[in-house]
Amino acid sequence: MTHTYKVTGMTCSSCEAKVKSSLLLLPDVTAVAVSKEKQTATITMEKHIPLSVFQHSLNEKYTISAIEHNETAEQAKSWVATYKPILLIFAYITAIALIAAIKYDAIDWMHGMNVFMAGFFLAFSFFKLLDLNGFADSYAMYDIVAKKWRGWGFVYPFIELGLGISYTIGFQSLLTNIVTIVVMTVSIIGVLKSVFNKRKIQCACLGAVFNLPMSTVTIIEDALMIVMSAVMLFSMLYR
Structure with missing residues (x-):
């Protein structure tokens, strides 16, 4: 499962690296591609992970939000699957x-x-x-x-x-x-x-x-x- 998220607050390459490393530390996350120019993070995961979990893993200067999927629907699907x-x-x-x-x-x-x-x-x-x-x-x-x-x-x-x-x-x-x-x-x-x-x-x-x-x-x-x-x-x- 792969989703692309909007990540605001990244201003340099160091920010990009910090966001990527923080997200990769999460269980069930298998790959992360971060772009400070597009202010996005494309995350590949074994199962859907709630947005709140991603936000909690990041420094407070960064804000992550869903841009290509309905978070509520995905959480419901994930709950049923689990x-x-x-x-x-x-x-x-x-x-x-x-x-x-x-x-x-x-x-x-x-x-x-x-x-x-x-x-x-x-x-x-x-x-x-x-x-x-x-x-x-x-x-x-x-x-x-x-x-x-x-x-x-x-x-x-x-x-x-x-x-x-x-x-x-x-x-x-x-x-x-x-x-x-x-x-x-x-x-x-x-x-x-x-x-x-x-x-x-x-x-x-x-x-x-x-x-x-x-x-x-x-x-x-x-x-x-x-x-x-x-x-x-x-x-x-x-x-």
Whole structure:
């Protein structure tokens, strides 16, 4: 991917060299051609990089702006491309859950959520188990339990697998939902700390198979599991 940007503030060859060297230091940037006469920088990158990242890398005397593309559209395309695996998985599981929830003229939302939870845990544990050691390494970078005991990274996928099977067969629904709330609450604490501290690390939600960055998507994923299990738990206790 190559884009040409307007860069103002360059007045000499030294400025040109500084802008080029600063941009080349950024991850995913593979080539940079800078012209002080045209006040431009043509940047080749492995994936789209937000304009704010480029600006942050430059000295405050230089200002960079997009001139040949729509920055908002490019960021949206880049976001979809980055999270495509998890978006597809959620789409499949949601579709199956909705189909399972439809009964005659009504929709059984509780059954639909149960199917969704089963599909979620079975699918996500599968990807983690494909490279258990890689998942444990990634998980230990941010999870509050795995940081202190790396073995938790080896145990966690099997807990997810057990929860997926439990939701599938309806085993001890009360206990299953309580365990889900506890496990996902512990998990989301480390995610929240990493996102709020703006740590650029790999999310281990799909194991080490896909290189997904830690972001609000991970928070939503964990929070959704907590909310759905809490709703089902409340429904069982007060029906």
